[in-house]
Amino acid sequence: MNKPAFTTYETAWCPGCGNFSILETLTEVLNQLETPPHQVVLVGGIGQAAKTNQYLTANGFSGLHGRSLPAAVAIKIANDDLTVIVNTGDGDSYGEGGNHFLHNIRRNVDITHFVHDNQIYGLTKGQPSPTSDPCDLAHKTSTCNMGAAFNPLLIAIAAGATFVARSFSGDKTHLAQIMTAAIRHPGYALVDILQPCVSFNKTNTFAYYKQRVKPLDDAYDPTNKLAAIEKAMAFGDTIPIGILYQEQAPTYAEKRPELFDTVPLIDKHVPLSDIQALINSYI
Amino acid sequence: MYNLLLGGAAGDGIETMSGLLEKMLKQSGCHLFTIRDFMSRVRGGHNFTQIRFGNQPLHAHRDTLDGIFAIDETTYQEHQPQLSYDGFILCDESLSIDDFRAIKLPLKAIATKLGNSKVISSVATGALLKLFNIPLDHTADIIKADLRADLAEINISALKMGYDLVDSNYDFPLTQTSEHLLVSGNTAIGLGAVAAGLRFYSAYPMSPSTSLLDFFNAHSRTMAIAVEQAEDEIAAINMAIGASYAGAPAMTGTSGGGFSLMVEALGFTGIAEIPLVTVDVQRPGPATGFPTRTEQSDLKFVISASQGEFPRMVIALRDHADCFYQTARSLALAKKYQLPVILLSDQYLADSTTTIPILDASEIVHFNEPEPPATTPDQPYQRYALTENGISPLSIPGKSQALVRVDSDEHDEWGQITESASLRNQMVEKRMNKLEGLKAELLEPEFWGADHCQSLLIGFGSTSGAIKEAVDILNQEQQNYGALIFGDIYPLPTERLQHFADQVVDIINVEQNATGQLAALIREETLICCKHSILKYDGRQLSVDDILTGIKNLKGGF
Numbered sequence: 076m077n078k079p080a081f082t083t084y085e086t087a088w089c090p091g092c093g094n095f096s097i098l099e100t101l102t103e104v105l106n107q108l109e110t111p112p113h114q115v116v117l118v119g120g121i122g123q124a125a126k127t128n129q130y131l132t133a134n135g136f137s138g139l140h141g142r143s144l145p146a147a148v149a150i151k152i153a154n155d156d157l158t159v160i161v162n163t164g165d166g167d168s169y170g171e172g173g174n175h176f177l178h179n180i181r182r183n184v185d186i187t188h189f190v191h192d193n194q195i196y197g198l199t200k201g202q203p204s205p206t207s208d209p210c211d212l213a214h215k216t217s218t219c220n221m222g223a224a225f226n227p228l229l230i231a232i233a234a235g236a237t238f239v240a241r242s243f244s245g246d247k248t249h250l251a252q253i254m255t256a257a258i259r260h261p262g263y264a265l266v267d268i269l270q271p272c273v274s275f276n277k278t279n280t281f282a283y284y285k286q287r288v289k290p291l292d293d294a295y296d297p298t299n300k301l302a303a304i305e306k307a308m309a310f311g312d313t314i315p316i317g318i319l320y321q322e323q324a325p326t327y328a329e330k331r332p333e334l335f336d337t338v339p340l341i342d343k344h345v346p347l348s349d350i351q352a353l354i355n356s357y358i
Numbered sequence: 359m360y361n362l363l364l365g366g367a368a369g370d371g372i373e374t375m376s377g378l379l380e381k382m383l384k385q386s387g388c389h390l391f392t393i394r395d396f397m398s399r400v401r402g403g404h405n406f407t408q409i410r411f412g413n414q415p416l417h418a419h420r421d422t423l424d425g426i427f428a429i430d431e432t433t434y435q436e437h438q439p440q441l442s443y444d445g446f447i448l449c450d451e452s453l454s455i456d457d458f459r460a461i462k463l464p465l466k467a468i469a470t471k472l473g474n475s476k477v478i479s480s481v482a483t484g485a486l487l488k489l490f491n492i493p494l495d496h497t498a499d500i501i502k503a504d505l506r507a508d509l510a511e512i513n514i515s516a517l518k519m520g521y522d523l524v525d526s527n528y529d530f531p532l533t534q535t536s537e538h539l540l541v542s543g544n545t546a547i548g549l550g551a552v553a554a555g556l557r558f559y560s561a562y563p564m565s566p567s568t569s570l571l572d573f574f575n576a577h578s579r580t581m582a583i584a585v586e587q588a589e590d591e592i593a594a595i596n597m598a599i600g601a602s603y604a605g606a607p608a609m610t611g612t613s614g615g616g617f618s619l620m621v622e623a624l625g626f627t628g629i630a631e632i633p634l635v636t637v638d639v640q641r642p643g644p645a646t647g648f649p650t651r652t653e654q655s656d657l658k659f660v661i662s663a664s665q666g667e668f669p670r671m672v673i674a675l676r677d678h679a680d681c682f683y684q685t686a687r688s689l690a691l692a693k694k695y696q697l698p699v700i701l702l703s704d705q706y707l708a709d710s711t712t713t714i715p716i717l718d719a720s721e722i723v724h725f726n727e728p729e730p731p732a733t734t735p736d737q738p739y740q741r742y743a744l745t746e747n748g749i750s751p752l753s754i755p756g757k758s759q760a761l762v763r764v765d766s767d768e769h770d771e772w773g774q775i776t777e778s779a780s781l782r783n784q785m786v787e788k789r790m791n792k793l794e795g796l797k798a799e800l801l802e803p804e805f806w807g808a809d810h811c812q813s814l815l816i817g818f819g820s821t822s823g824a825i826k827e828a829v830d831i832l833n834q835e836q837q838n839y840g841a842l843i844f845g846d847i848y849p850l851p852t853e854r855l856q857h858f859a860d861q862v863v864d865i866i867n868v869e870q871n872a873t874g875q876l877a878a879l880i881r882e883e884t885l886i887c888c889k890h891s892i893l894k895y896d897g898r899q900l901s902v903d904d905i906l907t908g909i910k911n912l913k914g915g916f
Contacts, residue, residue: 079735079759084774113759116604121766128763129775134755135763136603137775138596139626145593146600150755152584153558153604157756178589333579340557341605341754343582350553350719353577357539357549358716 078111084130088123093244093270093281097191098130100247101162104254105133108158115158118147120167123198124191127162141171148184148327154339155328159186160258166196169205169225176227180234183262184327189254190227190265191244193272194279201275208278218276228307231265232300232320238264239303239320243288244271245281249316256318262326269314284314291317298322360490360528361420363437365406366429368399375479376407378500382487383411384540384713385496387532391416391823393899394709398565398649404432413533416712417677417823421903424528425489427482431455446527448485450478461485461524468519474509477516484520491526494518535713543707543820546678546717547637548573550685551609552581553719558601558608560586560594562616565649566705567639570611591616595623595636602632603764605754607689611637614656615646621663624698628668630764631742631750631789633692635685640704642897651897652705654819654870658878660700661848667786669695669793672848674702674819676804680845681707682717690725691799695792696752702847704870706899707820727752733760740771744784748791793849802854803842808833811840814858816888817868818844818876821900825868828905844876850883864889866912870900 081102088094105115115133119125121140128135134157138146143163151159168176168190195218196202203218205225210216231239238260242253250268257264269288271281295317296302303320328335364379366372376392383390390411397403408423410416423441428434428449434457441447441459449455451462463485469478480501487494497517502510541549548570551559559574561567574585584601588594594610602608612620617638627634638660642653654674661672673688675681681703688699730751733739739760743750750771753760763773768785770776804822807815807829817825822843832839840862842855859865867877867888872895877888892908894900 087775113761114756116755118600126775129765132761134761135765135773136600137763137765137767137773138599139622139766142592142596142623145588145596146603149558149560149586149597149600149608150604152586153601153606153608154754154756157604174589175593178593334582334584340582340584343557345552345555345580345582347719349580353552353581354539354549354717354719357541357545358536 081105081112082132086130089274091273094124094191096244096247097268098127100250104251110158116150118143118161120163122164122167124162124164125167141167144172144175144179147186148179148182151184151186154341155335156339161188165190165192165204165206169227177234180231180236180263182327183237185261187257187264190267191270192267193270193276195272195276197272197275227267228319232303232307236265237262237322237324240266240318241316242266243269243284243316245285249290287314288316289313291315359412360424361410362425363406363408363423364427365433367402368405369401370429371479372405372407375483379483381500382497384535386492387535389415389535389713391419391712392710393419396650404436413531418827418902421901448482463523472512472516474512477513480513480516481520484517485524488521488524488526490528494521537716538713539716540711540713541678542709542711543678543681543703544569545573546681547685549717550682553722554686554689555607556583556609557606558584560588560597561611562588562591562594564613564616566641566708567611567613591619595620598634599623599627599632602634609635613639613641614643625664625666626766627698630766631696633696634698635688635692637701639708648897652899654704657875668789669697671699672702674845674847675707676819676822676843676845678712678714686722690723694725695796702819704820741773742769742771744788747795748788797849800851801846802851803844805842807840808837812838812863814862814865815841815868816865818847821868821870824900824902824905827902850879852884859886866890866892868892868905870894
């Protein structure tokens with residue numbers, strides 16, 4: 076392959092953070108794809124995971140907390156030639172950005188959303204996130220959820236997502252497979268990536284995930300929505316990983332062929348005579 | 359110059375009737391200026407439009423009416439105090455209106471005879487045209503263009519029968535308006551954006567900005583504009599920012615409430631230096647306020663919105679031509695200086711329609727980005743290269759080998775997060791330096807009136823037409839009045855203001871808000887104080903008459 080390689084910069088993450096293996100895997104995956112770095116836009120919001128785009132040689136968009144998805148879909152809408160990948164955390168994606176999460180599933184713009192889900196707020200030093208485990212009332216901790224835990228995969232499937240997967244930062248081979256499939260999926264692809272937060276999450280540790288994650292059987296049919304919902308609800312002693320649900324549905328651009336053809340929106344040009352004709356229609 | 363009011367409940371068809379009547383007047387050779395006053399409801403209540411027309415260009419509404427078409431008694435009761443002594447009230451014969459000026463006609467009976475009670479407004483339109491001696495020449499075509507074939511036929515019959523009901527009472531020479539457009543403020547903004555090459559518009563519906571979203575949706579395909587109705591205003595502005603980063607000229611539009619949600623992202627465009635135009639079509643606030651009414655009370659908000667400090671530009675739109683040309687200019691300036699530009703409009707301007715000379719798309723000046731320097735592996739692209747004028751060469755992702763990194767954090771030249779004190783200083787100074795170039799391009803406020811005036815009126819935005827007309831009337835007696843009307847308002851251009859402030863005896867700020875926000879801005883920037891204020895904040899636009907009354911009260915009579 077004759078293209079510049081994706082490489083990484085020095086990071087500001089804690090030693091042992093699950094983000095390292097996600098960054099390494101993502102770099103490998105991008106190097107396997109045909110797309111050169113200048114055709115890839117890595118988008119992030121705010122948080123430790125959202126810094127991923129700062130550490131990889133590609134185009135980078137570090138936006139506002141919770142607002143990575145609206146920016147990412149618009150980048151793709153503006154220039155369909157770009158490969159747009161969001162890396163950001165559970166707080167950014169499901170907390171601050173919850174409304175955008177729901178509605179960008181419905182839009183089905185062809186972007187990929189990697190949620191580095193460590194079930195904790197890391198950058199703000201250890202508050203519960205929407206996906207933190209619910210509190211055991213007898214042994215409450217400072218990082219448990221007094222409310223119910225947010226189930227991103229269940230909600231994504233229910234909202235009509237066309238690609239819903241889970242993987243684990245501790246299984247790089249699995250993660251690479253899922254990442255590749257997600258990037259190749261036409262439409263919005265969500266991958267919730269379990270990762271330990273070594274500094275603040277003392278419950279959902281590397282060992283915790285390692286013991287529980289279980290790849291889906293080869294016989295599992297990811298096109299069966301009801302089965303997918305059932306798998307999405309399983310989060311306990313066993314945590315299924317893999318592509319829980321996938322369907323082929325028209326993307327945002329495919330639903331608007333009059334505007335999205337082979338010429339990206341940014342390269343489109345409307346003749347002056349057409350513009351003047353529109354103005355003159357108000358005579 | 360005549361002033362006609364059409365009133366009824368929401369759902370009575372007043373809006374449709376006004377739209378058709380406006381077109382008929384315009385095609386017959388009238389200039390016009392129409393305002394729409396409606397309640398925040400779908401049916402019932404009291405709505406009206408006021409159509410001012412004649413053979414001279416018009417730039418504002420007036421309060422005194424020459425005629426009222428009343429669908430109901432409420433319309434008569436609400437507006438008869440505005441009706442001149444020799445004016446008329448046109449209504450159905452069944453209405454209990456006891457007024458010597460009433461012209462009661464069998465409107466309902468004719469509509470019933472034609473088999474459709476809704477054509478009552480066409481019968482009335484016919485009678486109104488006849489009263490003003492406007493020929494029926496263009497009317498059938500206008501109705502056919504707007505209505506379904508079967509409905510068109512019956513409405514054309516209704517119009518003719520109405521025409522035959524009365525004799526002409528007014529006569530004035532018609533002019534030629536075929537070289538004129540009939541547009542609302544929001545339509546003119548939309549046309550300006552199209553002419554400037556807009557490729558992306560995202561918004562959440564909010565009165566009185568919603569018709570912008572509708573406009574772009576209607577022309578999305580032919581004008582190659584991606585239009586996205588966002589889940590909220592936060593998404594709307596962040597989408598526009600993403601599209602702009604990717605190289606699409608982008609805009610978002612809202613009213614004050616939605617702008618409040620956009621504030622953090624506005625600061626993001628400031629620090630990340632992403633070109634963006636945001637339209638704030640103002641309505642009375644705070645919070646939900648008066649959803650369908652007008653005010654100019656967001657000025658101080660939009661010039662200071664967001665935490666932190668960054669350069670921005672605010673342009674107040676003064677009239678319909680401004681809506682077109684300044685919207686196009688704002689997109690070019692946003693791109694040239696890589697900063698947010700905010701357009702301030704309001705419900706009055708957004709919803710009012712008027713005749714203006716044809717807008718010329720070829721007059722629009724586009725900003726063509728200079729080619730950024732080539733990047734090599736040894737010299738990667740610096741999105742935030744430190745330059746003398748503060749403007750860093752702009753690349754867009756995917757169009758070259760350059761890797762384009764933008765950041766809401768403070769960053770270095772390459773767009774990487776930094777916590778360096780010296781870089782922070784350099785980046786803040788670089789961003790603020792862009793204002794020097796921008797200030798050199800500012801347009802001074804428009805001056806209107808007598809050059810050697812002793813009293814100076816100061817205003818901004820949509821009160822322009824009323825202020826100018828008031829000055830003309832005041833100067834009929836003594837050439838003593840002038841006005842400065844700001845379009846570019848932030849950064850505040852001060853040269854012309856300083857000139858007149860040195861000359862005049864008193865300055866009077868005329869504003870559609872309760873606190874005199876323009877006067878406060880001028881005081882802050884120049885230490886020039888306005889001696890008197892004429893302020894209005896009841897949600898109804900300052901009229902020529904309001905200004906004349908205000909002056910009279912200030913000066914104790916002429």
